[in-house]
Amino acid sequence: MSFDLHLLENPSSAVLRVVPVRFARADSGGIDPSAPDLDNRGFKTDSNCSARGPVVGVMPGSTIQIRVIRDRLESGALLFASVDDASLVELVHPAAGASLSPSDSGGRSGDTLYLRGAAGVRRSGMTLVKIHFGAAGGPVMAELAVRVHPRLRIPVAVHMVSINGTGPSMSFADIQDAFHRANHFLAPAGVTLDVRSPPLADSVTGFILPGVCLMAFEAAPPRMPTPPGVTEHLRVLGLRPDAAALNAYFVRTLALQTGGPTSFQEPLGQGITQDVLDTLVAAAPSPPSPRPGRGIMVATPTDTYEYSHVLAHEIGHLLDLAHYGGGEQPPADNIKEDIWGHRNLMHNAAQLHPLPGSGHTCRSTEPRRRVGYGDGSVGPRAGGFLGIKSFNRVRQSAQVAVLRSAVLARKYVPF
């Protein structure tokens, strides 16, 4: 088979490679653990990914689908897949010796690899999946790295917090469902949230507004009274923390004091790391009692998909992940407007709508809103991409490694 290559004549442009076969996420809708997002940043990296191509994560015993894209290749061109290390990853489909078919058959999508993390893998490991041209042993047209991440479990204690008699508007069943879907976001990292049942029914009184937990972060200026947000925030975080679990406090509304006494934002959630907790405790007029712990606080989002995204995102913060690309910082177009940033689970907005204000740090553009996860009830869905590759110039580029280390270091427990 032959085909024409139209190379650029401009001497300032360097044609580095021709990639006739590529890989892509096998779904264009919401998060799906069987169709994980690929880390397709760069081509070949030096440190933690040996593939000339993307990398994807899978748990032992789980099967994932990866779409194979023929770029200017005839549909009849014979493409075969192989796996370097079958002790890590099994090629479920196409069967050994069979070529990829562009047509759907037997309930399987055309031109799609079905890969299973080998059961019993106890430590993370990586292997290469290769696409060969013409025969099973033919020349390699494309490479995909698959990183197998043994399952790490996080027990979750759900606190249904009633404030002045008003509890969260979501039921425990809704919350369990949201955690189930949050697990879909975390599956490529091999992290699973196990929600304990029944939930803990907690109640507090004496807050300023029913159902509302005021939050504050900065200490009041000298000689000014302590913001009520500090007190309320710490009281909720002190509600019976489970010493062996990630404590998730569900309230009707979170209201963040952003300046004057009537100036508020309503964040959907917050991951309270040790740094955040230390700052709150430092701002309190006296040592809080009972002792508050790390955890997450979650309000009531408007959309169920968004709910699970918020849970996964806030747990990401609790487990050391920062916003991808430094999105919370003043405008820094070179990083923030990165398309990968908008696709990332740790993008700093749960929704990808254009936000008001020309200087808004979360401003968006049409291409950056369309990150491949379809539309939900409130507009384009936020993405679930978590980086695996390590790049020196991208802070926390290897997000999965950061996340897994934080789980292993038990940063999810309150004390």
Next chain:
Amino acid sequence: MNSADLVRAIRDHDWGVVDRAASAPADADDAVAAALAGLDEAARELAVAVVARRDGLRAGELLLKLLADLDLQVVAFAAKSLSEIHHLPDPTALLAAAAKETEPFVRECLYQAVGRTGRKDVLESLRKSTAREIDARARSWAEAALVRLGAPAERETLRKRIPTAPPDDAEFLCDQVVYIGDRSLAKAMLPWAEDEEPVRALDPHGRPVIVRMCDLVVWTAHRLGVSVQPPPRALGRYATETIRSATAGLRA
């Protein structure tokens, strides 16, 4: 509480036992060790917490044994605990465990533990482990352990690296300087005191407080026991006079 009560509480996943475990007799660690084979993963994690909190004479030996557990989270917790307890096992056993381990987080904890033994006779073995280490973060911790044990060349390399460290590396270096516990090494951070480059947001969903390079000087000095006025109570964004106080304290 007696040893049987302690083991029963561990088997029942009663985490409150961690605070009560100190009152168990000295041979309670032996009872925990004997019970390990019959415990589920969650109970074995609790056993690690109990052994580490008690920090008895056999703590290091028991935690070393738990590095062979089949569950990665139990292994990681045992390794993390080894990096924190006082009754450490022989450093050569820690290095041997690190050499067999493929999880980088576990290895970095074990290197930290080796450094905390204070045993200078393992410097060369640790150097060899460092040279073989393939994970960048774990290798950095192995190098920090070498510095803590008194390796002069590695100390000089670290000292030269600190002043020009980029913000993305700065907090990691602060943790290493605190681990090494050497105030004179922290002097290498003094150029950061003039640097207002942002490092990260403390609370990404609030009104973000951006920690700068100069703020890290204050917090690290405080963590090292240097007198800073007013004393910081948490990592944050500090006033100019606080930064001056920290730099003066480090220079002294």
